[in-house]
Amino acid sequence: MRILWRGDEGYEQARLDVVWHARKPDRYPDGIAFAQGRQDVVDAVRLARERGLKVKARSGGHSWTASSVRDGGLLIDLSGLGAWAVDADAGTAMVEPGAKGRDLNEGLAEHGLFFPTGHCPTIALGGFLLQGGWGWTSRALGPACMSVTAVDVVTADGELVHASETENPDLLWAARGAGSGFFGVVVGYHLRCHPRPASMMRSIYAYSLDEAEELMRWAHAMQPEWPAALELQFLGSFPRNPDASPAAEGDAMIMVIGFALFDSEEESVAALRLLETAPVRDKALVVEACVPSTLDELYELVDSYARPEVAYAGDSLWSDDGADELVPAFLEMVRDMPTRWSYVLWWPWVPQALDGVALSVTGKHYISPFSGWADPADEAEVAAWPGEHMRRLDHLSKGIQLADENLLGRPDARYMTDENAARLEALRATWDPEGRFHSFLFGDARAAAGGATSA
Numbered sequence: 350m351r352i353l354w355r356g357d358e359g360y361e362q363a364r365l366d367v368v369w370h371a372r373k374p375d376r377y378p379d380g381i382a383f384a385q386g387r388q389d390v391v392d393a394v395r396l397a398r399e400r401g402l403k404v405k406a407r408s409g410g411h412s413w414t415a416s417s418v419r420d421g422g423l424l425i426d427l428s429g430l431g432a433w434a435v436d437a438d439a440g441t442a443m444v445e446p447g448a449k450g451r452d453l454n455e456g457l458a459e460h461g462l463f464f465p466t467g468h469c470p471t472i473a474l475g476g477f478l479l480q481g482g483w484g485w486t487s488r489a490l491g492p493a494c495m496s497v498t499a500v501d502v503v504t505a506d507g508e509l510v511h512a513s514e515t516e517n518p519d520l521l522w523a524a525r526g527a528g529s530g531f532f533g534v535v536v537g538y539h540l541r542c543h544p545r546p547a548s549m550m551r552s553i554y555a556y557s558l559d560e561a562e563e564l565m566r567w568a569h570a571m572q573p574e575w576p577a578a579l580e581l582q583f584l585g586s587f588p589r590n591p592d593a594s595p596a597a598e599g600d601a602m603i604m605v606i607g608f609a610l611f612d613s614e615e616e617s618v619a620a621l622r623l624l625e626t627a628p629v630r631d632k633a634l635v636v637e638a639c640v641p642s643t644l645d646e647l648y649e650l651v652d653s654y655a656r657p658e659v660a661y662a663g664d665s666l667w668s669d670d671g672a673d674e675l676v677p678a679f680l681e682m683v684r685d686m687p688t689r690w691s692y693v694l695w696w697p698w699v700p701q702a703l704d705g706v707a708l709s710v711t712g713k714h715y716i717s718p719f720s721g722w723a724d725p726a727d728e729a730e731v732a733a734w735p736g737e738h739m740r741r742l743d744h745l746s747k748g749i750q751l752a753d754e755n756l757l758g759r760p761d762a763r764y765m766t767d768e769n770a771a772r773l774e775a776l777r778a779t780w781d782p783e784g785r786f787h788s789f790l791f792g793d794a795r796a797a798a799g800g801a802t803s804a
């Protein structure tokens with residue numbers, strides 16, 4: 350297995366390359382190991398043990414805070430473990446952590462199957478499933494980790510173990526929602542797949558901020574009527590050029606994006622037609638209603654929101670509050686976006702029971718602000734922006750989503766129920782008593798306070 354140690358030729362480029370977007374951390378692992386198979390991961394963890402090094406894994410590098418890149422220790426790059434295999438008769442699949450969502454769904458399509466992968470096509474399943482997995486049709490199917498039936502994990506003592514409901518169930522519990530706080534390296538996920546929706550359609554509307562208040566209040570009032578398989582994203586953003594870069598001119602606006610993934614065209618059309626009932630519909634600046642689509646087109650559409658050549662900071666909140674609180678809060682952020690690459694998402698959610706999994710914070714509404722900057726000189730001014738707004742709105746927040754976590758900037762944010770967070774730490778003490786694995790990336794403040802889960 351190739352390992353680049355700090356000081357080796359190629360180390361610095363590899364350290365930069367493990368992070369998907371352009372905000373590269375000022376943190377330096379002692380070494381980066383490029384695993385090509387399970388045995389390499391076992392060997393890497395054992396080597397780290399021998400040398401007294403901490404360990405952190407990396408699958409697709411899509412963590413906004415680059416939580417896989419730490420000071421010191423061995424970073425195990427799992428992008429070489431990208432295989433998957435389908436059992437079409439059983440409707441199941443086994444995927445390695447470096448596999449990408451779009452590739453998996455392309456393979457499943459041949460068998461009429463589907464999996465709620467992340468909306469962006471290049472997110473690896475490794476980190477996506479660990480943190481919960483808010484994917485395509487998750488409003489109907491649940492967070493993707495609810496469709497994980499078993500995991501294969503390399504533990505702190507360098508052993509490869511299987512965890513299912515009947516074998517090491519605590520380890521499976523933790524792997525379904527602990528995200529960056531997981532105390533092992535997952536080398537295989539066993540998935541329950543779902544029937545592939547026969548009809549895929551999209552609608553897109555753009556509204557000026559003059560219409561935003563009325564639009565958003567209508568959207569909140571309509572929320573109980575939207576079918577679960579209709580996915581809606583309300584995005585505050587600046588107008589984009591055809592190449593997805595922000596247009597130099599034009600005010601911020603609200604994009605209403607509906608994705609319908611149903612069993613029939615009739616159901617898709619009926620669901621998307623609900624968007625035609627907006628009281629401000631006649632004032633829409635852009636209308637693309639009920640356009641037949643493919644999953645590939647839907648991935649590409651979402652992929653254009655955030656670009657790898659741009660640096661980002663993000664944050665999030667789940668809330669059960671109503672329109673009176675959330676609409677002004679959302680619109681204040683949209684009006685305050687610090688750069689033209691920035692955007693703010695409101696995602697109406699259908700809360701589901703989260704039994705038997707570490708994942709434990711959701712709500713009726715998900716709000717997530719992102720600041721983006723193409724010029725590194727802007728970082729000092731805009732990187733703190735999402736966290737500042739989330740701190741201001743803390744009274745509306747039930748907690749964050751680990752997908753868009755900013756624990757580095759807001760180490761006190763609630764990422765699990767107290768009960769689940771305590772259970773996770775108790776399991777860590779059992780499975781990783783020496784603290785071999787780096788946990789959540791809390792940053793200096795909490796680490797200095799000596800928190801058991803500190804970086």
Ligand SMILES: Cc1cc2nc3c(=O)[nH]c(=O)nc-3n(C[C@H](O)[C@H](O)[C@H](O)COP(=O)(O)OP(=O)(O)OC[C@H]3O[C@@H](n4cnc5c(N)ncnc54)[C@H](O)[C@@H]3O)c2cc1C
Binds near residue numbers: 407409412446530
């Ligand atoms: C453009 C973009 C769009 C996104 N869209 C969505 C979305 O639609 N839905 C959603 O839920 N999330 C979304 N996310 C968030 C993303 O799913 C999470 O950041 C996820 O953790 C990324 O997984 P990764 O393997 O690519 O990241 P990485 O940065 O490689 O890993 C993230 C964390 O998980 C740990 N980790 C990764 N793999 C393993 C493993 N095999 N074993 C142990 N620990 C591991 C790492 O140490 C790190 O702390 C998006 C992110 C981006 C950048």
